[in-house]
Amino acid sequence: MLQFELWKKVLIWSVCAVGLWLALPNAFYTRVEQHNDAVAAIEVQGQTDALGAEAAQWPNWMPSALVNLGLDLRGGAHLLAEVKVTDVYESRMQAMWPEIRDRLRPERATIGTVRLQPSDPQEIRVKISQPDGMVRALEVVRELARPIQTLTGVGATDIEVRGEGDVLIVTLSEAERLASDDRTVRQSLEIIRRRIDEVGTREPTIQRQGKDRILIQVPGIGSASELKRIIGTTAQLTFQPVVGRGSDANANPGVGNMIVPSLDEPGAYYTLESAPVVTGEELVDAQPAFDQNGRPAVNFRFNTSGARKFGDYTLENIGSPFAIVLDDEVISAPVIQSHIPGGSGIITGNFTVEESTNLAVLLRAGALPAGLEFLEERTIGPELGQDSIEAGKIATIVAFAAVLIFMALSYGLFGLFANVALILNIGLIFGLLSLIGATLTLPGIAGIVLTVGMAVDANVLVFERIREELKTSRGPARAIELGYEKALSAILDANITTFITAVILFAMGSGPVRGFAITLGLGIMTSVFTAIYVTRLIIVTWYDRRRPKTIEV
Template sequence: MLTISAWKRFLIWVVIATGLIFALPNGFYTRVERHNDALAEIEQLGATPARQEAVAAWPNWMPATLVNLGLDLRGGAHLLAEVNVTEVYADRLDGMWPEVRDALRDARDQVGTIRRIESDPDVLALRISQPENMARALEIVRALAQPVVTLTGAGARDIVVAGENDVITVRLTEQEQAATDDRTMKQSVEIIRRRVDEVGTREPTIQRQGADRILIQVPGIGSAGELKELIGTTAQLTFHPVVGRTADAAQRPGARQVIYPSIDEPGVFYIMEQTPVVTGEELVDAQPSFDQNGRPAVSFRFNPSGARKFGDYTAENIGSPFAIVLDEEVISAPVIQSHIPGGSGIITGQFGVEESTNLAVLLRAGALPAGMTFLEERTIGPELGQDSINAGRIASIVAFSGVLVFMALSYGLFGIFANIALILNVGLLFGLLSMIGATLTLPGIAGIVLTIGMAVDANVLVFERIREELKTARGPARAIELGYEKALSAIVDANITTFIISVILFTLGSGPVRGFSITLGLGIMTSVFTAIFVTRLFVVMWFERRRPKTIEV
């Protein structure tokens, strides 16, 4: 029987209505975008008449999710950065020095005094005063080695220790270097993502490329320079013991010491120990605030490990100055007045509210583990993005119109049913893109155009099959029913293979390729739904009402 049960009809109409409701905000893109931005600003900064007016421009009971526009449609900034992963080796070995020193000090009666000496950045070198006990010293240092935390380096240790004459050298193993490179890249990608997300940009593309490069594309941002300023700042906060201060920038610090300029005191330079007491990696929170004099400041809080180090140092060095260093500049050098437990404090300096807010964002997002070199940068203006949208709109309209005319001329009334289903198909596709928060790019528009062309394939198969069944002198009801049944396997097979290709493109591709695969894959799902269920529902409803004795497809 040519019939569809009531619950199936209800479910089909619910799916159609839901998809169209979620697609509707894209028809009022600017209004809904302002509504969403105003809601976010009210939550962070408070309500104003202008923001409340923007919120009221779109009903709160309506969905407000939009299809995000990619870099090529909205304009924005594109950067390709190379991460200097080798810098992390020196920091890693420098951080091991206190542990190595303390371990050898416990055996001072056997190895004598210990002194660190200058060496290459990727080598930790130290001299012992009793080289005749070198074997014992090597045994102590090698005991500090840890397993490499990676699957490929399973069973390997993180350091290799060697001794010659009275000098002990410590290096990272190749397995540990590979694991460190991988961790550095992952950490850099995550920190860049946090920093970009903090400023509220929509759907940035931040992904690793090759061994040491990161691709960064942020739609809607003003320029590549603005993006570089946001992510290029290391925001490395460290706390160093102060050795002295000088006005001579050319003065050479002592061994294992550094000299940094002061921000608050022009012409003043602080000499301090190179190894910090606490680093920004142990920060868990940083918020803009005000000091006791009402000046903008940044309050911070350490994790338990950092709080313990900070508290122990302040307890043992009351009356001594210590420097708060941000990106190799001393922003404050207070004298420790008392023990500071709890691991919290405040940073003051010559900055305003905006600078304190940006500093808090950078500290909260974390410090980049290594410096970056920008190999490629581009700024795409919104005018170029609008040109792309216009070109995509024209291509879609031409493809859409051509398909509508072809179906109407080829299949008459049944072609009109297919055309209505095709219009609903596009609406459902945009509804799905909005629901999952997908980003639409220029290749994505190409995927939509391809979907429009492919959407009628299933209907063509069904209608041609109905024509064949009508030639066997079966009644129209039976011909329609058999047409849908016998065409189903061909429809499913053809669309499954294309859907598998879209999944492969999404899995292995990046950037524009993924944008194309998303619209293609979702378009296949909506096309199959409208062809198998929606078009058939229209035909059944028409047939139940007219009860024709003969039909012509």
């Protein structure tokens, strides 16, 4: 037990050295952070003297990964948003009407003429002139139903079709509504993440909470209102046929049409067909640009499907106006001059350079499928974050010093050995946090403070066991050997159960709870390693050199 092969000694000290090497950048946090920012900026915009000077603050051959500071330590913005999942039902119904109309037209001999009726936004009501053909109409429309591809929707279809007299009614099924709600929140989550990533913020926390809410925490951003500007726009881009133009917002647009205000012309309103020809979902790229007059604009490009629909429509409607609608406002309504077969075009308007850049970012990230209602917003200033860091430092130093003093007074030389292992343990924790790119929060600091107390638990068990073995008149070597041998099971049992708790906290919790679970879990692994291997190796090395006849623990 007291013999360590050379390769084991080399491996143990190598692990400790690598851990401290990875943790080293955190001792020079500001300098390394500026270096990392400069390197990232050079990759995007090229080398400049200022960026080169900042990049030179830290050697390129040294590790530069840092422990990311969370919202409560760096300051930033916190939002809790509710996704308006019912918005999707209306858009689904609007998109389905042209398909229903095209399916029913060939059946005119049986069902007569087809007219869209005013109805609730979450359903479609279609009147047929020959009520006797309702059975056939129901059969045709039910052919449009698709099976739901979820476990909860097995055997169900996405729409329900029924007839009332001469009116055919189409609604989404309950199973489809549940599946749609889940898809909408997941899609909103991913799009919000993409939009925030485009801006280049550090380590945002974007998590689903409950059925239809999303928690958004972004460290380092100026305010909650700034964060809302980044993610709060739905960026629903559509290309819709123009029926007419006027100045009355309350005019009757007619069935199947809608009235939309003009963004550039106050007081002007466009009557558009509700069903878009192409939507922003079929965009594959959008980039800020300038039009032929040198004004800021946005170039866009459709995928194959969107390009085909866009090309066919422009070919058939040369000379007609075509509205580009963003978030229920007409930003441009150019007249189609010629066939546009390539699936690309340009959006012009009274944009500033910043507005065109932001619009391109939003369009590239994709449209939010539904609106967001912000239930909670909070801005944490950098000063408050710095106060939290200082409080965390004080708590850690006090706990660290108290443990070091206690171990030295209680166990003498062996206590000093345990203190060396404890210092290495803290270094290994920060090395692992840097390696995996973890975010340190205030509860995470609490996890480290708790680890400081728990880290000596294993050494206390071993040392107490060695004391008991010495009382039975065993020699020092045998007492040390039995101390480690008999304490091992208790050490593993205690730490495994705590580690399971940390895993459950990480799996079931969110935000600060996860931060605590990560530092606690990593602390358990490093403390077991330092207690079982590092401390024992130090004791064995000391014993081999001194060969004392008696020892005091």
